[in-house]
Structures are given as C-alpha cells and as structure tokens.
Amino acid sequence: MTKPAKVKKAKTKTAQDHRSLADFLPPEGVPIAFQIASMGARFGAQFLDFLITYGGLFALLLFMLWINVLPETAFITLFTLLIFMIRVPYYILSELVWNGRTLGKRIVKIRVISANGRRLTPHQVTARNLMKEVEVFIPATLLLGGGTGGWVITIITFFWVLGVIVLPFFNRKRQRLGDMIAGTVVVEQPKSVLLPDLAIGGGERAQQFTFLPMHLDVYGRFELQTLESILRDPGTSPTYPAELAKVTEAIVRKIEFIDPVLPAERAAFLMCFYRAQREHLESRRLFGDRREDKNHKAGG
C-alpha cells in the first residue's frame, strides 16, 4: 500500500503542470492533445519579441545616424512608420508567414493554433494581434506616458491592464481576450521521439519467470505505465538500484509471487513482469475490460 500510492500522487501533480487541450479535433476526426503553453513561456516569447523589434530598430537608428544621409524630416517620418510597423504589423505578418509563430515564439518553441481544429486563418491572426494592441500596448502607453485624462482614467486603465493580464490564469485554455475573440490557443511545439518497444527483445530472459493469471489480475493500466517509466529510466542516479529493489519487493508482495527473486535478477524480473502484465491487460482490453488501475475490481 506504500509505494504505488506515492508514485501516483507524484504523477497527477506533473499531469497538472502540463495541461493539454482536451477537445481539439482535427478534420480527420481523431482527437489530438496539444500541450497548452505555460504563461511563463508566453511572457518570455513576448519579451523576446520586444527585444528583437525594438533592439533591431535601435540598431537601425544608430546605423542611420552614423551614415547620416537622410534629411531630418524624412528621417523622423521613416522612424515613425517603422515604429508603427514593429507593433501590430510585425506580429500579424510573422504569425502569417510562420504559421502562428513570431520570432520570440519560435525561440521558446510555442505557437498559435486555431481552437476549432481547422487551419489558422489570416483573420484569426489579425484579430488576436489587433486585440493585443488594445489589451496591453495602448493602455500601457497611456499609463507610462503620464495621465492626460486625470487620475480616474489612470485608475481605470490600470485595472483594465491588470484584468487583461490575469484573465488567462482563470480559464482552462489559458486564452487572453484576443485569443477568445479570434478562437485561438497558444500551445507548445510538439516534439516526437520514438523510444524502443520494451516488450521486444530480452531473448531467453523473457521466459525466465512465469506469471499466472492470478498474478496479473492485480494491477491496471496506471501501474503498468508507471512501471514502464521506471524501466525506461536510464538508471544513472545512485539511488536507482535501491528504488528498483523497493519496486520489485512491492510487486512480489502484492501479486503474491512465490518464486524467489535474486538481487541480480531484479531488472530481468521487472522486464518479464512488464511484458506479461502488458500482454494480459491488452488482451483484456480487447474484450472490453479496461482496467485503469489497481482498483478495477472494487469499481466493478
């Protein structure tokens, strides 16, 4: 009753950290769970975009001052236009060209997708970025530029900005106002890494231990996949052998396995058990008996 319970608690916690988009359905009709980007990543991307656009503009400004070819009026007009360009147009154009990614988003590996499972339309990109200007940039300039409208306006603006910034924390998809209006979600860029199948290989060792159906009726999907993650652990940490021993012990006791398991054979035992347990659960599944965890019997 000790070990698996602890493991489970740790698991659910990490599952909460990586929220996934629940109801995302591509046109093929197979739901895909994108990971919703963390607010930290989004602020980071925004900060990087600021740095890139304003940094670039500043560098250009220094360069133009250095070569000094334009008359003053043209110079000022040019820069006003450029400042305009690096606000809304920069975000719209970059998200159009790179399918939902600005430079900052590319660096922190997040992107915008359409929440309805269809492709991201230019209208959505335009709407969410226009709203960004209204949500944050204009009020922020109002606040920083000093109150032209008196303290009442300043206070209203302040609460508006505050409300807009905390809004994403209060909805499941972490959408800001512009995302809600445009119907978009910011998600993590997916990465696909194919790990070897644990059930393949092992050779003769696979027959070393034999498990009876009663041994395999104890655990469910959750315990199997927890065991999988333990087995996939590279095992470099110094406490790994001790952990392996603890897990083996817990399993042997729980399934009432009678044959002795020598310390040197623990890894082989766990591998064998994993294979047998997976085969058993997968075939039960084919018969419609989906065992989510070890409480499957109590649940009926």
Add this chain to the structure above:
Amino acid sequence: MTPMPPTDLLRPDLLRSARFRAEREASWQLLDRLVAKTERYGAKNLSYDEARDLATCYRQAMNSLSVARDISLDRALLIYLEQLCARAYLVVYAPQQSLRGLLSRLITHGIPQAVRRSSTPLLIGFLALLVGMFAGYHLYQSDPSWYYTFVPGDMSSGRTPDASADYLRSTIYGDESGDGDELGAFASFLFANNTQVAILTFAVGIFLAVPSFLLTFYNGLLLGAFFAMFASKGLGYDLFAWLSIHGVTEMSAICFACAGGARLGLCVLMPGDRTRRDALNHHGRDAVKLVLLAGFMLVFAAFIEGFLRQLIQDPVWRLTIGWGLGAGWLAWLMLSGRKDEAA
C-alpha cells in the same frame, strides 16, 4: 505504400501491440522525416512524391493513433504517435496562400466588399465626424475659449486664438527655415497618435458603438474648432487646403475605423437570428477589414503629410491632390471586386 518491415520482427510470440507497431513503424518514420523536411524548408520544396507521401502517411498515422489508443498500453508509443500526428497536422494544415496572394486578394476583393456591406456603420462613422465638426465650428463661433477645452495644449504648438494671423499663416505655408521641419516631426507624431486612436476607436465599438461614436465626434470637434479659429483670422481657405492634402485620407481612415467599431457594436445590439457570440464572429470579419483599410490609409496619409505637404505650397494643388485622392479611394472601394460579389 507501407514498406515491409524486417521479417524477424514479425515473430508470432510478439505481443499484439508490438506487432502492430513493427508493421507500421517504417511509415511513421517516413512521415517523421517528411514533416521535419517540411518544417525546415516549407511545403514548396517537397517533390510530388514527397507531398503525396506526406498526405498518405499523415492519414495512416492518424489511423494508427486511433487504433493504438484502443489496443496498446505502451505509453511511449502513444505519446510518440500523438506528438507525430500533432506535428504532421500543423504541417498539413498550414496556410496555403502566399503573403502576396493574401494581400492582393484583400485589396481587390476583401476590403471593397467589406466596405460595401457596411453602409449603416459607415453612415454612423462619417456622421459622427461631420456632426462633430459642425458642433466644434459653432461652439468656437459663440465663444473662442472653447478652443482651449477641445485642443490639448501640447498639440496646438502655439496655434491658439491669441496667436497672430502671420504666425498662423507661417504654420500653414512652412518656409525653408526650421518651421517646416518642426511641422514634419509634429505630423509624424500625429500619425503614431492617429493609428492608436484608430485602433482604439475600433475596439471600443464593441460597447454598443457609443464610445466609437464619441471618439470620432471628438475628432470632429477638434477639427471644427481648429478650422473656425483659422477662419476667424481670414485663413479659412488656406487651412482647408492645408488640411485637405492629407486630411481627406486621414479623416476618412478615422471614420472607417469608427465604422468598424460600429459594425461590432451594432451586431451586439441587434444580433438578428444568431447568438451574440456568433454574430460577433461573423461581423468581426468585415470589421477587421475596415480597420486594416484604416491602417493602410493612415500610412498613406503619413507619407503625404511627411513629404508632399512640405513640397507643395500652392493651395489649389493641395486641394486637387487631397480631393483627387479622396475620389481615388472612393472609386476603388465602390468599383473593385464587383464581379466576384454577384456570384
């Protein structure tokens, strides 16, 4: 399509789910490579065969994912397939129009059609400005001190009712000396200000269009008072020309932004058969196009203001260019993209 996997992987003693994986792995890896290539170099650089394989393998991988969720308990495999399908989805359903294509479509069809569909909001926008101008003019006539109420001190730069007619004239016909330059800088400042005002005017329209109307009305008020002040010094015609060269474009832009806001506000007020959310979604498309139009026009106006206004000093030319441009905008918005619309 699927390449045959090595035979030793098809041993009968394998788990069902492991066999499932062994049979399809090659196709997934092909998809993985194709997706990586597309992510890096774009779909344009795929060959015909690669593009076909991408589409086929994507559907197969989606199919595999759906089956694997039912028969396999290998978490690593499920995560891999899910992530692979997500990556492939993003590549397969990427926007397929080029930026230039989008822009030209917007200019030839999107914007003019959106404008023609928004006659009531446009009426509200232009009415707000005209009524504002009328009110500003008459308020100034009744009491010039209204001017100080409307025009913020930092914006007038000395152009107040107390200024001499000569000074006012010099601000209109900027000579080669410092004054012209100063005005150019002031114009750029106004442009930055204008785009913000335009976006704000649009966005607040969602509150039943009233704030958009008020903001535009205020713009008109300012303009009316400004004009009345110059007119009282006998400079009405000159100011009209000075404002016309860029103002026709600029003020129309503000009105279009206001119309965009009004479009949102009206659909919140009267959603018709739709729910308010759906109505906003539907009308939002046209409204956003109106703001884009306002943005284009403001950039255009800024160029005229920054360069052309200093070069052209003759009021007749200023008038011709300003209103000529206005007629140009009108012709574009009224005539472009008609053919497509009827269909």
